[in-house]
Amino acid sequence: MADTETLMPYDEALERFEPVLGLETHVELGTASKMFCGCPTEFGAPPNTQVCPVCLALPGSLPVANADAIESTIRIGLALNCSIAEWCRFARKNYFYPDMPKNYQISQYDEPLCTDGYLDVVVDGKTVRIEIERVHLEEDTGKSTHVGGATGRIHGADYSIVDYNRAGIPLVEIVTKPIAGTDRLAPEVARAYVTELRELMRALGVSDVRMEEGSLRCDVNVSLMPRGASEWGTRTETKNVNSLRSVERAVRGEIERQAAILADGGRIVQETRHFHEDTGRTTSGRSKEEAQDYRYFPEPDLLPIAPDREWVASLKAALPELPSVRRSRLQADWGVSDLDMESMHNADAIDLVEATVAAGAPAADARKWWMGELARRANEAGKPLAELPITPAEVARVTELVASGALNDKLARQVLEGVLAGEGSPDDVVAKRGLQVVNDEGELLAIIDKVLAENADAADKVRSGKVAAAGALVGGVMKASRGKADAARARELILEKLGVS
Numbered sequence: 423m424a425d426t427e428t429l430m431p432y433d434e435a436l437e438r439f440e441p442v443l444g445l446e447t448h449v450e451l452g453t454a455s456k457m458f459c460g461c462p463t464e465f466g467a468p469p470n471t472q473v474c475p476v477c478l479a480l481p482g483s484l485p486v487a488n489a490d491a492i493e494s495t496i497r498i499g500l501a502l503n504c505s506i507a508e509w510c511r512f513a514r515k516n517y518f519y520p521d522m523p524k525n526y527q528i529s530q531y532d533e534p535l536c537t538d539g540y541l542d543v544v545v546d547g548k549t550v551r552i553e554i555e556r557v558h559l560e561e562d563t564g565k566s567t568h569v570g571g572a573t574g575r576i577h578g579a580d581y582s583i584v585d586y587n588r589a590g591i592p593l594v595e596i597v598t599k600p601i602a603g604t605d606r607l608a609p610e611v612a613r614a615y616v617t618e619l620r621e622l623m624r625a626l627g628v629s630d631v632r633m634e635e636g637s638l639r640c641d642v643n644v645s646l647m648p649r650g651a652s653e654w655g656t657r658t659e660t661k662n663v664n665s666l667r668s669v670e671r672a673v674r675g676e677i678e679r680q681a682a683i684l685a686d687g688g689r690i691v692q693e694t695r696h697f698h699e700d701t702g703r704t705t706s707g708r709s710k711e712e713a714q715d716y717r718y719f720p721e722p723d724l725l726p727i728a729p730d731r732e733w734v735a736s737l738k739a740a741l742p743e744l745p746s747v748r749r750s751r752l753q754a755d756w757g758v759s760d761l762d763m764e765s766m767h768n769a770d771a772i773d774l775v776e777a778t779v780a781a782g783a784p785a786a787d788a789r790k791w792w793m794g795e796l797a798r799r800a801n802e803a804g805k806p807l808a809e810l811p812i813t814p815a816e817v818a819r820v821t822e823l824v825a826s827g828a829l830n831d832k833l834a835r836q837v838l839e840g841v842l843a844g845e846g847s848p849d850d851v852v853a854k855r856g857l858q859v860v861n862d863e864g865e866l867l868a869i870i871d872k873v874l875a876e877n878a879d880a881a882d883k884v885r886s887g888k889v890a891a892a893g894a895l896v897g898g899v900m901k902a903s904r905g906k907a908d909a910a911r912a913r914e915l916i917l918e919k920l921g922v923s
Protein backbone atom coordinates (compact mmCIF):
# COMPACT_ATOMS: atom_id res chain seq x y z
CA MET A 423 0.00 0.00 0.00
CA ALA A 424 2.34 2.68 1.27
CA ASP A 425 5.08 1.50 -1.04
CA THR A 426 3.34 3.35 -3.84
CA GLU A 427 3.63 6.64 -1.98
CA THR A 428 5.68 9.33 -3.63
CA LEU A 429 8.77 10.80 -2.02
CA MET A 430 10.22 14.27 -2.43
CA PRO A 431 13.96 14.32 -3.15
CA TYR A 432 15.80 14.98 0.11
CA ASP A 433 17.41 18.27 -0.95
CA GLU A 434 14.13 19.72 -2.14
CA ALA A 435 12.37 18.57 1.05
CA LEU A 436 14.99 20.39 3.13
CA GLU A 437 14.65 23.56 1.07
CA ARG A 438 10.96 23.71 1.86
CA PHE A 439 10.67 22.14 5.30
CA GLU A 440 12.46 22.00 8.62
CA PRO A 441 12.56 18.65 10.42
CA VAL A 442 12.00 18.19 14.15
CA LEU A 443 13.10 14.90 15.68
CA GLY A 444 12.33 13.01 18.84
CA LEU A 445 14.04 9.79 19.85
CA GLU A 446 12.78 7.22 22.32
CA THR A 447 15.33 4.55 23.05
CA HIS A 448 14.67 1.35 24.97
CA VAL A 449 17.60 -0.36 26.61
CA GLU A 450 17.25 -3.82 28.12
CA LEU A 451 19.30 -3.91 31.29
CA GLY A 452 21.77 -6.74 31.76
CA THR A 453 20.59 -7.66 35.28
CA ALA A 454 20.78 -11.33 36.27
CA SER A 455 17.05 -11.50 37.06
CA LYS A 456 13.88 -9.84 35.79
CA MET A 457 12.48 -6.52 36.99
CA PHE A 458 9.87 -7.82 39.45
CA CYS A 459 10.67 -11.52 39.95
CA GLY A 460 13.66 -13.87 40.18
CA CYS A 461 13.44 -15.33 36.65
CA PRO A 462 16.72 -15.37 34.70
CA THR A 463 17.17 -13.03 31.76
CA GLU A 464 19.57 -14.87 29.44
CA PHE A 465 18.92 -14.40 25.74
CA GLY A 466 18.11 -17.37 23.52
CA ALA A 467 16.67 -19.88 26.04
CA PRO A 468 13.90 -22.22 24.79
CA PRO A 469 10.54 -20.36 24.71
CA ASN A 470 8.65 -19.97 27.97
CA THR A 471 11.31 -21.59 30.17
CA GLN A 472 12.14 -18.36 32.02
CA VAL A 473 8.75 -17.56 33.48
CA CYS A 474 7.04 -17.68 36.89
CA PRO A 475 3.69 -16.71 38.40
CA VAL A 476 4.86 -13.09 38.91
CA CYS A 477 5.94 -12.31 35.34
CA LEU A 478 2.94 -14.29 34.02
CA ALA A 479 0.74 -12.27 36.40
CA LEU A 480 -1.06 -15.26 37.85
CA PRO A 481 -3.66 -14.32 40.49
CA GLY A 482 -2.20 -13.64 43.92
CA SER A 483 1.37 -13.06 42.74
CA LEU A 484 3.11 -9.87 43.86
CA PRO A 485 6.02 -8.01 42.24
CA VAL A 486 9.18 -6.91 44.08
CA ALA A 487 11.40 -4.29 42.40
CA ASN A 488 14.93 -5.29 41.35
CA ALA A 489 17.42 -3.06 43.21
CA ASP A 490 20.17 -3.58 40.61
CA ALA A 491 17.86 -2.30 37.88
CA ILE A 492 17.06 0.82 39.90
CA GLU A 493 20.77 1.41 40.48
CA SER A 494 21.57 0.98 36.77
CA THR A 495 18.81 3.41 35.81
CA ILE A 496 20.12 6.03 38.22
CA ARG A 497 23.66 5.56 36.84
CA ILE A 498 22.32 6.04 33.30
CA GLY A 499 20.50 9.18 34.44
CA LEU A 500 23.64 10.55 36.09
CA ALA A 501 25.76 9.84 33.01
CA LEU A 502 23.14 11.75 30.99
CA ASN A 503 23.39 14.74 33.35
CA CYS A 504 19.84 14.23 34.67
CA SER A 505 18.31 15.16 38.00
CA ILE A 506 17.47 12.07 40.05
CA ALA A 507 14.03 12.05 41.67
CA GLU A 508 13.99 12.12 45.46
CA TRP A 509 10.76 10.19 45.43
CA CYS A 510 8.94 8.50 42.57
CA ARG A 511 6.56 5.67 41.77
CA PHE A 512 5.84 3.00 39.26
CA ALA A 513 2.61 3.28 37.31
CA ARG A 514 0.36 0.85 35.50
CA LYS A 515 0.02 1.40 31.78
CA ASN A 516 -3.14 -0.42 30.78
CA TYR A 517 -3.48 -1.99 27.37
CA PHE A 518 -4.17 -5.38 25.91
CA TYR A 519 -1.67 -7.12 23.73
CA PRO A 520 -0.98 -10.88 23.51
CA ASP A 521 2.72 -10.49 24.32
CA MET A 522 1.85 -8.87 27.65
CA PRO A 523 0.42 -11.43 30.09
CA LYS A 524 -0.69 -8.90 32.72
CA ASN A 525 -2.77 -6.79 30.34
CA TYR A 526 -0.88 -3.89 31.80
CA GLN A 527 2.76 -2.92 31.84
CA ILE A 528 4.47 -1.69 34.99
CA SER A 529 6.14 1.51 33.86
CA GLN A 530 6.60 5.04 35.10
CA TYR A 531 4.34 7.89 34.08
CA ASP A 532 4.46 11.37 35.59
CA GLU A 533 7.09 10.46 38.18
CA PRO A 534 10.13 9.18 36.28
CA LEU A 535 13.35 8.32 38.09
CA CYS A 536 15.52 10.75 36.05
CA THR A 537 14.64 14.03 34.31
CA ASP A 538 16.14 16.97 32.40
CA GLY A 539 19.53 15.84 31.17
CA TYR A 540 21.51 16.08 27.96
CA LEU A 541 23.94 14.23 25.75
CA ASP A 542 26.35 16.00 23.40
CA VAL A 543 27.12 14.48 20.01
CA VAL A 544 29.52 15.66 17.32
CA VAL A 545 28.34 15.75 13.70
CA ASP A 546 30.33 17.33 10.88
CA GLY A 547 32.74 18.82 13.39
CA LYS A 548 29.93 20.56 15.29
CA THR A 549 28.72 19.69 18.77
CA VAL A 550 24.94 19.22 18.98
CA ARG A 551 23.38 19.09 22.44
CA ILE A 552 20.49 16.61 22.62
CA GLU A 553 18.28 17.39 25.58
CA ILE A 554 16.90 14.46 27.51
CA GLU A 555 13.38 14.82 28.87
CA ARG A 556 13.28 11.69 31.01
CA VAL A 557 14.78 8.33 31.78
CA HIS A 558 12.37 5.85 33.32
CA LEU A 559 12.26 2.20 34.26
CA GLU A 560 9.68 -0.32 33.07
CA GLU A 561 9.37 -3.98 32.15
CA ASP A 562 9.72 -5.48 28.70
CA THR A 563 6.95 -7.39 26.95
CA GLY A 564 7.11 -10.93 25.60
CA LYS A 565 7.67 -11.69 21.96
CA SER A 566 5.08 -12.73 19.39
CA THR A 567 6.04 -14.73 16.33
CA HIS A 568 3.65 -14.75 13.40
CA VAL A 569 3.94 -17.92 11.37
CA GLY A 570 2.91 -18.58 7.79
CA GLY A 571 2.86 -15.09 6.29
CA ALA A 572 5.43 -13.74 3.89
CA THR A 573 6.55 -10.76 5.95
CA GLY A 574 6.74 -12.11 9.50
CA ARG A 575 3.98 -9.66 10.41
CA ILE A 576 0.56 -10.65 11.71
CA HIS A 577 -1.00 -9.66 8.41
CA GLY A 578 -1.37 -12.81 6.33
CA ALA A 579 -0.05 -15.15 9.04
CA ASP A 580 -1.68 -18.55 9.65
CA TYR A 581 -1.16 -18.43 13.40
CA SER A 582 0.88 -16.67 16.08
CA ILE A 583 2.85 -17.99 19.03
CA VAL A 584 4.15 -16.09 22.03
CA ASP A 585 7.28 -16.44 24.16
CA TYR A 586 7.17 -14.81 27.61
CA ASN A 587 10.88 -15.23 28.43
CA ARG A 588 11.42 -11.54 27.71
CA ALA A 589 8.31 -10.41 29.61
CA GLY A 590 9.42 -8.61 32.74
CA ILE A 591 13.05 -7.97 31.78
CA PRO A 592 13.97 -4.50 33.06
CA LEU A 593 13.79 -1.93 30.34
CA VAL A 594 15.00 1.65 30.55
CA GLU A 595 13.34 4.18 28.28
CA ILE A 596 15.30 7.30 27.40
CA VAL A 597 13.22 10.06 25.83
CA THR A 598 14.66 13.18 24.21
CA LYS A 599 13.01 16.57 24.12
CA PRO A 600 12.12 17.66 20.57
CA ILE A 601 15.32 18.16 18.59
CA ALA A 602 15.02 21.16 16.24
CA GLY A 603 17.56 23.07 14.21
CA THR A 604 19.49 20.08 12.88
CA ASP A 605 18.29 20.79 9.34
CA ARG A 606 19.80 18.58 6.65
CA LEU A 607 21.95 16.81 9.24
CA ALA A 608 18.85 15.41 11.00
CA PRO A 609 19.48 11.79 9.88
CA GLU A 610 23.15 11.96 10.91
CA VAL A 611 22.32 13.59 14.24
CA ALA A 612 19.82 10.82 15.01
CA ARG A 613 22.40 8.18 14.20
CA ALA A 614 25.14 9.95 16.18
CA TYR A 615 22.84 10.17 19.21
CA VAL A 616 22.01 6.47 19.21
CA THR A 617 25.69 5.62 18.62
CA GLU A 618 26.74 7.79 21.56
CA LEU A 619 24.00 6.37 23.77
CA ARG A 620 25.07 2.84 22.93
CA GLU A 621 28.68 3.61 23.82
CA LEU A 622 27.57 5.23 27.04
CA MET A 623 25.59 2.11 28.04
CA ARG A 624 28.60 -0.04 27.20
CA ALA A 625 30.93 2.13 29.28
CA LEU A 626 28.48 1.93 32.19
CA GLY A 627 28.26 -1.84 31.79
CA VAL A 628 24.47 -1.79 32.24
CA SER A 629 23.48 -3.56 29.00
CA ASP A 630 25.06 -5.50 26.17
CA VAL A 631 23.23 -3.04 23.81
CA ARG A 632 22.98 -5.50 20.94
CA MET A 633 20.65 -3.84 18.46
CA GLU A 634 20.32 -7.03 16.42
CA GLU A 635 19.09 -8.93 19.50
CA GLY A 636 16.78 -6.10 20.47
CA SER A 637 18.54 -5.10 23.69
CA LEU A 638 18.70 -1.56 22.29
CA ARG A 639 15.77 -0.39 20.18
CA CYS A 640 14.88 3.03 18.96
CA ASP A 641 11.58 4.70 18.11
CA VAL A 642 12.13 7.60 15.74
CA ASN A 643 9.73 10.56 15.79
CA VAL A 644 9.80 12.93 12.84
CA SER A 645 7.72 15.97 11.97
CA LEU A 646 8.17 18.71 9.41
CA MET A 647 7.22 22.36 9.44
CA PRO A 648 7.35 24.72 6.49
CA ARG A 649 10.42 26.99 6.55
CA GLY A 650 9.63 30.10 8.55
CA ALA A 651 6.67 28.54 10.37
CA SER A 652 6.59 28.72 14.15
CA GLU A 653 4.38 25.73 14.87
CA TRP A 654 5.62 22.19 14.70
CA GLY A 655 3.95 19.75 12.37
CA THR A 656 2.26 16.45 13.22
CA ARG A 657 4.76 13.72 13.99
CA THR A 658 4.94 10.07 13.13
CA GLU A 659 6.70 7.45 15.22
CA THR A 660 8.69 4.77 13.44
CA LYS A 661 8.91 1.85 15.87
CA ASN A 662 11.74 -0.49 16.86
CA VAL A 663 14.38 0.57 14.40
CA ASN A 664 17.15 -1.90 15.10
CA SER A 665 20.40 -0.77 13.51
CA LEU A 666 22.32 2.50 13.46
CA ARG A 667 22.13 2.67 9.70
CA SER A 668 18.37 2.12 9.84
CA VAL A 669 17.96 5.00 12.30
CA GLU A 670 19.56 7.30 9.75
CA ARG A 671 17.56 5.87 6.85
CA ALA A 672 14.27 5.98 8.78
CA VAL A 673 14.66 9.71 9.47
CA ARG A 674 15.63 10.45 5.89
CA GLY A 675 12.79 8.33 4.50
CA GLU A 676 10.18 9.98 6.73
CA ILE A 677 11.38 13.46 5.76
CA GLU A 678 11.04 12.58 2.07
CA ARG A 679 7.63 10.98 2.54
CA GLN A 680 6.11 13.69 4.74
CA ALA A 681 7.46 16.47 2.50
CA ALA A 682 5.71 14.95 -0.53
CA ILE A 683 2.39 14.73 1.33
CA LEU A 684 2.59 18.27 2.76
CA ALA A 685 3.67 19.79 -0.56
CA ASP A 686 0.67 18.13 -2.18
CA GLY A 687 -1.65 19.82 0.31
CA GLY A 688 -2.17 16.66 2.34
CA ARG A 689 -1.85 16.25 6.07
CA ILE A 690 0.29 13.94 8.19
CA VAL A 691 -1.57 11.40 10.29
CA GLN A 692 -0.26 10.91 13.81
CA GLU A 693 0.55 7.23 13.78
CA THR A 694 3.18 4.61 14.40
CA ARG A 695 5.02 3.30 11.37
CA HIS A 696 7.15 0.26 10.59
CA PHE A 697 10.59 0.53 9.03
CA HIS A 698 11.49 -1.96 6.30
CA GLU A 699 15.18 -2.83 6.11
CA ASP A 700 14.94 -4.01 2.51
CA THR A 701 13.46 -0.85 0.99
CA GLY A 702 14.43 1.78 3.55
CA ARG A 703 10.76 2.86 3.54
CA THR A 704 8.20 3.00 6.31
CA THR A 705 4.63 1.76 6.18
CA SER A 706 1.65 2.70 8.28
CA GLY A 707 1.13 0.89 11.60
CA ARG A 708 -1.61 1.90 13.98
CA SER A 709 -2.91 5.34 14.81
CA LYS A 710 -1.06 6.62 17.84
CA GLU A 711 -2.72 6.42 21.23
CA GLU A 712 -2.67 9.40 23.52
CA ALA A 713 -1.41 9.02 27.08
CA GLN A 714 -4.96 9.15 28.43
CA ASP A 715 -5.86 6.03 26.44
CA TYR A 716 -3.65 4.01 28.76
CA ARG A 717 -5.47 4.93 31.98
CA TYR A 718 -2.24 5.23 33.94
CA PHE A 719 -2.49 4.99 37.72
CA PRO A 720 0.12 4.48 40.48
CA GLU A 721 1.08 0.81 40.81
CA PRO A 722 -0.55 -0.30 44.08
CA ASP A 723 1.58 -3.44 44.51
CA LEU A 724 4.95 -1.66 44.70
CA LEU A 725 6.51 0.73 47.19
CA PRO A 726 7.59 4.18 45.99
CA ILE A 727 11.31 4.62 45.24
CA ALA A 728 13.16 7.21 47.36
CA PRO A 729 16.87 6.99 46.48
CA ASP A 730 19.10 8.04 49.34
CA ARG A 731 21.00 11.25 48.40
CA GLU A 732 24.33 10.03 49.69
CA TRP A 733 23.96 6.82 47.73
CA VAL A 734 23.17 8.79 44.55
CA ALA A 735 26.24 10.97 45.16
CA SER A 736 28.42 7.89 45.60
CA LEU A 737 27.06 6.40 42.35
CA LYS A 738 27.88 9.65 40.60
CA ALA A 739 31.41 9.72 42.00
CA ALA A 740 31.97 6.14 40.85
CA LEU A 741 30.88 6.64 37.21
CA PRO A 742 33.50 5.34 34.76
CA GLU A 743 35.26 7.55 32.23
CA LEU A 744 32.51 8.47 29.77
CA PRO A 745 33.01 7.85 26.03
CA SER A 746 33.20 11.54 25.05
CA VAL A 747 35.80 12.20 27.77
CA ARG A 748 37.77 9.16 26.65
CA ARG A 749 37.70 10.35 23.03
CA SER A 750 39.02 13.78 24.02
CA ARG A 751 41.84 12.12 25.95
CA LEU A 752 42.76 9.82 23.05
CA GLN A 753 42.53 12.67 20.56
CA ALA A 754 45.07 14.65 22.58
CA ASP A 755 47.32 11.58 22.94
CA TRP A 756 47.20 10.83 19.24
CA GLY A 757 47.41 14.43 18.06
CA VAL A 758 44.64 14.14 15.45
CA SER A 759 42.13 16.72 14.21
CA ASP A 760 38.45 16.88 15.23
CA LEU A 761 37.39 15.61 11.82
CA ASP A 762 39.84 12.70 11.86
CA MET A 763 38.59 11.76 15.29
CA GLU A 764 34.98 12.01 14.14
CA SER A 765 35.63 9.82 11.11
CA MET A 766 37.34 7.19 13.30
CA HIS A 767 34.35 7.36 15.64
CA ASN A 768 31.88 6.96 12.78
CA ALA A 769 33.85 4.01 11.45
CA ASP A 770 33.85 2.41 14.92
CA ALA A 771 37.64 2.39 14.68
CA ILE A 772 38.62 4.07 17.96
CA ASP A 773 38.85 0.88 20.03
CA LEU A 774 40.80 -0.81 17.24
CA VAL A 775 43.27 2.05 16.86
CA GLU A 776 43.67 2.23 20.63
CA ALA A 777 44.40 -1.51 20.85
CA THR A 778 46.84 -1.28 17.93
CA VAL A 779 48.69 1.55 19.65
CA ALA A 780 48.70 -0.49 22.86
CA ALA A 781 50.31 -3.30 20.84
CA GLY A 782 53.18 -0.99 19.97
CA ALA A 783 52.20 0.85 16.76
CA PRO A 784 52.59 4.62 16.41
CA ALA A 785 49.12 6.23 16.47
CA ALA A 786 49.49 7.73 12.99
CA ASP A 787 50.31 4.33 11.48
CA ALA A 788 47.55 2.54 13.37
CA ARG A 789 45.04 5.10 12.12
CA LYS A 790 46.39 5.00 8.57
CA TRP A 791 45.91 1.24 8.18
CA TRP A 792 42.55 0.94 9.94
CA MET A 793 41.02 3.97 8.22
CA GLY A 794 42.65 3.28 4.84
CA GLU A 795 43.29 -0.22 3.53
CA LEU A 796 41.31 -2.07 6.21
CA ALA A 797 38.30 0.29 6.07
CA ARG A 798 38.27 -0.20 2.30
CA ARG A 799 38.30 -3.97 2.68
CA ALA A 800 35.60 -3.91 5.38
CA ASN A 801 33.50 -1.78 3.09
CA GLU A 802 33.98 -4.20 0.19
CA ALA A 803 33.02 -7.10 2.43
CA GLY A 804 30.02 -5.17 3.77
CA LYS A 805 31.23 -5.79 7.33
CA PRO A 806 31.97 -3.63 10.35
CA LEU A 807 35.69 -2.97 10.76
CA ALA A 808 35.82 -4.93 14.01
CA GLU A 809 34.59 -8.06 12.25
CA LEU A 810 37.52 -8.26 9.85
CA PRO A 811 39.55 -11.39 10.66
CA ILE A 812 42.63 -9.46 11.76
CA THR A 813 43.70 -8.40 15.25
CA PRO A 814 45.13 -5.06 16.39
CA ALA A 815 48.34 -6.92 17.35
CA GLU A 816 48.67 -8.18 13.76
CA VAL A 817 48.18 -4.66 12.39
CA ALA A 818 50.79 -3.41 14.85
CA ARG A 819 53.21 -6.08 13.58
CA VAL A 820 52.68 -4.91 9.98
CA THR A 821 53.47 -1.31 10.96
CA GLU A 822 56.62 -2.60 12.69
CA LEU A 823 57.72 -4.44 9.54
CA VAL A 824 57.20 -1.27 7.50
CA ALA A 825 59.10 0.86 10.02
CA SER A 826 62.03 -1.56 9.96
CA GLY A 827 62.21 -1.35 6.18
CA ALA A 828 61.35 -5.04 5.71
CA LEU A 829 58.10 -4.07 3.95
CA ASN A 830 57.02 -1.08 1.92
CA ASP A 831 53.40 0.08 1.86
CA LYS A 832 52.56 -1.92 -1.22
CA LEU A 833 53.92 -5.15 0.26
CA ALA A 834 52.25 -4.33 3.58
CA ARG A 835 48.90 -4.24 1.77
CA GLN A 836 49.61 -7.70 0.39
CA VAL A 837 50.48 -8.91 3.89
CA LEU A 838 47.19 -7.54 5.21
CA GLU A 839 45.39 -9.25 2.35
CA GLY A 840 47.08 -12.54 3.29
CA VAL A 841 46.16 -12.24 6.97
CA LEU A 842 42.55 -11.45 6.03
CA ALA A 843 42.54 -14.48 3.73
CA GLY A 844 43.48 -16.71 6.65
CA GLU A 845 47.09 -17.34 5.61
CA GLY A 846 48.35 -16.84 9.16
CA SER A 847 50.21 -14.10 11.01
CA PRO A 848 51.92 -11.23 9.16
CA ASP A 849 55.25 -13.04 9.49
CA ASP A 850 53.70 -16.24 8.12
CA VAL A 851 52.36 -14.34 5.12
CA VAL A 852 55.71 -12.64 4.47
CA ALA A 853 57.45 -16.04 4.55
CA LYS A 854 54.84 -17.92 2.48
CA ARG A 855 54.43 -15.27 -0.19
CA GLY A 856 58.09 -14.28 -0.21
CA LEU A 857 57.25 -10.65 0.46
CA GLN A 858 60.42 -8.81 1.41
CA VAL A 859 61.71 -5.53 0.17
CA VAL A 860 64.70 -6.13 -2.14
CA ASN A 861 67.50 -4.87 0.09
CA ASP A 862 70.26 -6.50 -1.91
CA GLU A 863 71.72 -3.62 -3.93
CA GLY A 864 73.22 -6.04 -6.50
CA GLU A 865 69.84 -7.59 -7.16
CA LEU A 866 68.24 -4.15 -7.47
CA LEU A 867 70.94 -2.93 -9.88
CA ALA A 868 70.43 -6.00 -12.06
CA ILE A 869 66.70 -5.22 -12.28
CA ILE A 870 67.45 -1.56 -13.08
CA ASP A 871 69.84 -2.50 -15.90
CA LYS A 872 67.20 -4.72 -17.42
CA VAL A 873 64.52 -2.01 -17.17
CA LEU A 874 66.83 0.65 -18.67
CA ALA A 875 67.65 -1.66 -21.58
CA GLU A 876 63.96 -2.31 -22.23
CA ASN A 877 63.02 1.38 -22.01
CA ALA A 878 65.76 3.10 -23.98
CA ASP A 879 63.49 6.00 -25.01
CA ALA A 880 62.61 6.93 -21.45
CA ALA A 881 66.24 6.55 -20.39
CA ASP A 882 67.33 8.95 -23.16
CA LYS A 883 64.77 11.51 -22.07
CA VAL A 884 66.09 11.42 -18.52
CA ARG A 885 69.66 11.72 -19.78
CA SER A 886 68.67 14.83 -21.76
CA GLY A 887 67.32 16.42 -18.58
CA LYS A 888 63.62 15.39 -18.50
CA VAL A 889 63.86 13.96 -15.00
CA ALA A 890 60.08 13.48 -14.86
CA ALA A 891 60.49 10.59 -17.26
CA ALA A 892 62.26 8.68 -14.48
CA GLY A 893 58.82 7.92 -12.98
CA ALA A 894 58.10 5.42 -15.72
CA LEU A 895 61.46 3.74 -15.11
CA VAL A 896 60.85 3.48 -11.36
CA GLY A 897 57.44 2.02 -12.21
CA GLY A 898 59.15 -0.52 -14.44
CA VAL A 899 61.49 -1.52 -11.61
CA MET A 900 58.60 -1.91 -9.18
CA LYS A 901 56.76 -4.04 -11.71
CA ALA A 902 59.79 -6.19 -12.49
CA SER A 903 60.44 -6.74 -8.76
CA ARG A 904 56.74 -7.47 -8.18
CA GLY A 905 56.51 -4.51 -5.80
CA LYS A 906 59.39 -5.63 -3.62
CA ALA A 907 61.91 -2.94 -4.56
CA ASP A 908 62.43 0.16 -2.44
CA ALA A 909 61.05 2.76 -4.86
CA ALA A 910 62.98 5.71 -3.41
CA ARG A 911 66.29 3.83 -3.57
CA ALA A 912 65.51 2.61 -7.11
CA ARG A 913 64.95 6.19 -8.21
CA GLU A 914 68.26 7.31 -6.73
CA LEU A 915 70.12 4.52 -8.48
CA ILE A 916 68.39 5.17 -11.84
CA LEU A 917 69.30 8.87 -11.76
CA GLU A 918 72.84 8.01 -10.73
CA LYS A 919 73.22 5.56 -13.62
CA LEU A 920 71.84 8.09 -16.12
CA GLY A 921 74.20 10.74 -14.81
CA VAL A 922 71.60 13.27 -13.65
CA SER A 923 71.87 12.91 -9.87
Ligand SMILES: [Zn+2]
Binds near residue numbers: 459460473474476
Ligand atom coordinates in the same frame (compact mmCIF):
# COMPACT_ATOMS: atom_id res chain seq x y z
ZN1 LIG B 1 9.22 -14.44 36.57
